[in-house]
Amino acid sequence: MLVLIRNGEIYAPEYLGKKDLLVVDEKIGFIDDQIDVPEGYLRDKIRVVDAEGKIIVPGFIDSHVHIMGGGGEGSFKTRTPELMLTDATLSGITTLVGVIGTDGTTRTMASLVAKARGLEEEGLTCYVQTGSYQVPVKTLTDKIEDDIILVDRIIGAGEIAIADHRSSQPSVEEMAKIASAARVGGILSGKAGIVNVHVGDSPDCLTLLEEVVDQTDIPIKQFYPTHINRNKRLFEAGIAYAKKGGYVDFTTSTIPKFLEEGEVKCSRGLKRMLEAGVPIEQISFTSDGQASLPEFDENGDFKGLKLGKVSSLYKEVKDAVLEENIPLETAIQVVTSTPAHILKLKHKGRIVEGNDADLVLLDKETLAIDTVLAKGIIMVQDKEAIVKGTFE
Numbered sequence: 001m002l003v004l005i006r007n008g009e010i011y012a013p014e015y016l017g018k019k020d021l022l023v024v025d026e027k028i029g030f031i032d033d034q035i036d037v038p039e040g041y042l043r044d045k046i047r048v049v050d051a052e053g054k055i056i057v058p059g060f061i062d063s064h065v066h067i068m069g070g071g072g073e074g075s076f077k078t079r080t081p082e083l084m085l086t087d088a089t090l091s092g093i094t095t096l097v098g099v100i101g102t103d104g105t106t107r108t109m110a111s112l113v114a115k116a117r118g119l120e121e122e123g124l125t126c127y128v129q130t131g132s133y134q135v136p137v138k139t140l141t142d143k144i145e146d147d148i149i150l151v152d153r154i155i156g157a158g159e160i161a162i163a164d165h166r167s168s169q170p171s172v173e174e175m176a177k178i179a180s181a182a183r184v185g186g187i188l189s190g191k192a193g194i195v196n197v198h199v200g201d202s203p204d205c206l207t208l209l210e211e212v213v214d215q216t217d218i219p220i221k222q223f224y225p226t227h228i229n230r231n232k233r234l235f236e237a238g239i240a241y242a243k244k245g246g247y248v249d250f251t252t253s254t255i256p257k258f259l260e261e262g263e264v265k266c267s268r269g270l271k272r273m274l275e276a277g278v279p280i281e282q283i284s285f286t287s288d289g290q291a292s293l294p295e296f297d298e299n300g301d302f303k304g305l306k307l308g309k310v311s312s313l314y315k316e317v318k319d320a321v322l323e324e325n326i327p328l329e330t331a332i333q334v335v336t337s338t339p340a341h342i343l344k345l346k347h348k349g350r351i352v353e354g355n356d357a358d359l360v361l362l363d364k365e366t367l368a369i370d371t372v373l374a375k376g377i378i379m380v381q382d383k384e385a386i387v388k389g390t391f392e
Helices: 041-045 085-089 109-121 144-150 172-189 207-215 232-243 266-275 312-322 328-335 337-342
Strands: 002-011 015-024 027-032 046-050 054-058 060-065 093-098 125-130 154-162 194-199 223-226 248-251 283-286 292-296 302-307 359-363 369-374 377-381
Touching: 002 328, 002 359, 041 046, 054 328, 060 248, 060 283, 060 312, 060 328, 060 337, 085 093, 085 377, 093 109, 093 369, 109 125, 125 144, 144 154, 144 172, 154 172, 154 223, 172 194, 172 207, 207 223, 232 248, 232 266, 248 266, 266 283, 266 312, 266 328, 283 312, 283 328, 283 337, 312 328, 328 337
Parallel strands: 002 046, 002 054, 060 093, 093 125, 125 154, 154 194, 194 223, 223 248, 248 283
Antiparallel strands: 002 015, 015 027, 054 359, 292 302, 359 369, 369 377
8 A cells, every 4th residue: 555645744753844755555655855646557556645734743652541441440330341443543543552450350361462453453553561450460371571572462561550559569579570570571572571550549659669679670761650640749759750760651531639739631740740850751641541430538438430531642732732832742752752662662653764654644723633544544534534443
């Protein structure tokens, strides 16, 4: 397949100006000031997309999604539904990383890998992390490092829960062993081998991770803590943690509990972190899509829940640009080049020749998503999904 995208302004994520871009099969083949359609046989084989008035950015990476649904904390009837293809594509998401959350019993690694492969067959790129909230980690092959080395879709461990009444209350030694196993698995397989960490409401915040780093040889970048915007205390701890060199991840489906205290959502949090001197290369956004988002009272009893949406991912990026005046080439990194770097997804997150042709065309004025290509296939055009999942 050949797709020629003409006259679009490219943010790679750095601004490249107005360019033509030729997609060759699944890859970005050529980027130039002007690419002409040749006469003859090839002319009928090239699909031309006019991107005048459009901005072209890399396809979005959502690296924390409950792709097969999650176990609802309100009993069996609140088990959340699985992700559908167009949930992702209409949101500009072309690469996903699936996780298991609280329920590591009825949601299994075998099912997670199978769902990832299903989404791959439907046109997306999908990886997974091994494990769930629980320690010891519930793996596919009985060993974290074996999972990462032997299963192509598994790139790390998580989401391991800390600072939360639903966690297994892991010790420093247990977290160090998890990180070590994931690290060795990553080194031997050329993968990130990172540990995705769910951080709850406890005042402990990131203390456990900091103790592991202080007491062992595990580097701080071995951990990928998420939900950093959960509350004001954790947000401030996240700034200090990131300034030590660690990664921090905002959850766009989360409505911060400190909203009434003058703080706001991810877009404002991103601005505050940048103002505090945290490099954009250490900050990412993920949606926690299809997650059960429970509410508990002061005694830890269940009150109700909401469903995480992958559509929240780009909304917060767009708000960062339109409401917080963060430059697009900076804001877009939290869902493109930064997660690609953290997760060692070598052909993702940047618009360069040879990378996967994961592209999103945005309206220049409103920044609304217009067209989405995943591995060279047009999945969304004129804001409509033209490729749908098997059961949609």
